[in-house]
Amino acid sequence: MTIEYDGILLRCDELDHWSTQIRNQAIILLIENVKSALADQSISFKNIQSVCQKVFIETNDIVEVAKTASQVFGVSSMSPVSIIPKDELSLSDSHDKTHFEECDDKVFRSTERLDGIGGLPTGFQGRAVCTISGGLDSPIAAFKIMKRGCIPIFVHFDNFPFGDESTKNLAIRQARKLTEYIHGHEIKMYIVPHGDDLTEVLRHAPRKMTCVFCRRNMYRLAQEIARIEDADAIVTGEIIGEQASQTTRNLLAEESAVDDIPIIRPCIGDDKVEIEKMARKIDTYKFAHEAVSCCSLPPKYPTVYADIKKIKSAESKMDMGLIATEMAQAEVIIIQAGVKDH
Structure with a gap:
């Protein structure tokens, strides 16, 4: 027997234990994000509404709506559903694979449950400056923070003349890929020149500490972006012990360069197998x-x-005014326009 579906029911399991007020706010935001995602793909639907802390999308295009909403x-999950008036529900409607979800005077009947990407609706948390180096780890760190409802502001530090153009272009493409998971929000990427402050490091710092000073300056630049963008955190892809600059002692020394914003490291305890699996x-x-x-x-x-x-002692000899100079030279790319700009 072929089931005629009325639409898709989206579930947000993480919100189950939150207060009604917070759940309602999250559902409203989720609805707007889903609308934007469907509009981005030119997928039609008849209506979308909140139903008992879930979201119901009335549509005939079940497959495409489900595919888009899942990302x-x-x-957290979704099901194609048919709607039955509560007073018409009978035992004859049930079999082993049938699931019923009641809401007010309606019952949503489904026979399958599809996985969603999970997390919290984009925009439910604040903005975060996410560093993108062109390597494997930093996009994973950005994705993890995005999944928790944060809006990313991407930044790549251009090391020219100590790095080449290909790394910058790779980082931009990684940011564009990550932006595919964001809907309805403007996404920016800063390309910040980083070569002049590195030259200053080479002049005044012990050579064996070059990478420590490099990271301290990257954090300073990221902090300036956070101030401009009213961001709540800096996000990096560092993993304990993966590189010499990422020992616990070096991380402590590096992050002391910034004083009024947290540095979040979502990948800090991961290993390469886990990073590759997520990637x-x-x-x-x-x-x-392509990573070099x-x-x-x-x-x-x-x-x-x-x-x-x-x-x-070494930094006291450096021209730290270069941080402001490099910020003034930063290029800002609009990776994605917000809803108001569509």
Whole structure:
């Protein structure tokens, strides 16, 4: 027997234990994001509305609506459903694979449950400056923070003349890929020149600490972007022990360069197997074969235990005004226009 479906029922399981007021706010935001996602793909629907802390999309295009909605943050699962008036429901409607969900005077009947991407609706949390290096880890870190409802502001630090154009172009393509998961919100990417402050580091810092000073300046630049964009955090792809600059002691020394914004490292405890698995899942692994070293400066014998006193002594000799100069030279790319700009 062929079931005639009335539409798709979207579930947001993570909201189940939240207060009614917060759930309602999240559902309203989710509806707007789903509308934008469907509009981006030119997929038609008759109506979309909140029903008992879920979202019902009335449509004849079941397959395409389900495919698109499954990639909207906040949707944990979905089902094609037919609607039965509650007073007409009978045992004859039931069999082993049938599931019923009651809402007011209606019952939504479904026979399958499809997975969604999960997380929280985009925009439910604040904005976050997400560094994109062109490597494998940073897109995963950005994706994880995006999944928690944050709107990303991407940034790539252009190391020219110590890096080449291909790394910058790769980072932009990675940001565009990640933006495919964001709907209805403007997404920016900053390309910030980073070569002049690195030159200053080479002049005044111990060579074995080059990467520590490099990261300190990247954090300073990211902090300036956060101030401009009213962002709540800086997000990086660092993993403990993956590189010499990512030992716990070096991370401590590096993040002390910024003082009024948290640095979030969503991948901090992951290993490469986990990173590669996630990259395949979100379709950023395809860039892996293009990834090259974004910088030619890492020393042969880098420090793994940075001394903050030596860092401050070296920085006292540097022209830190270069941070402001580099920010003034930053290029801003609009990766995606917001709803108001469509």
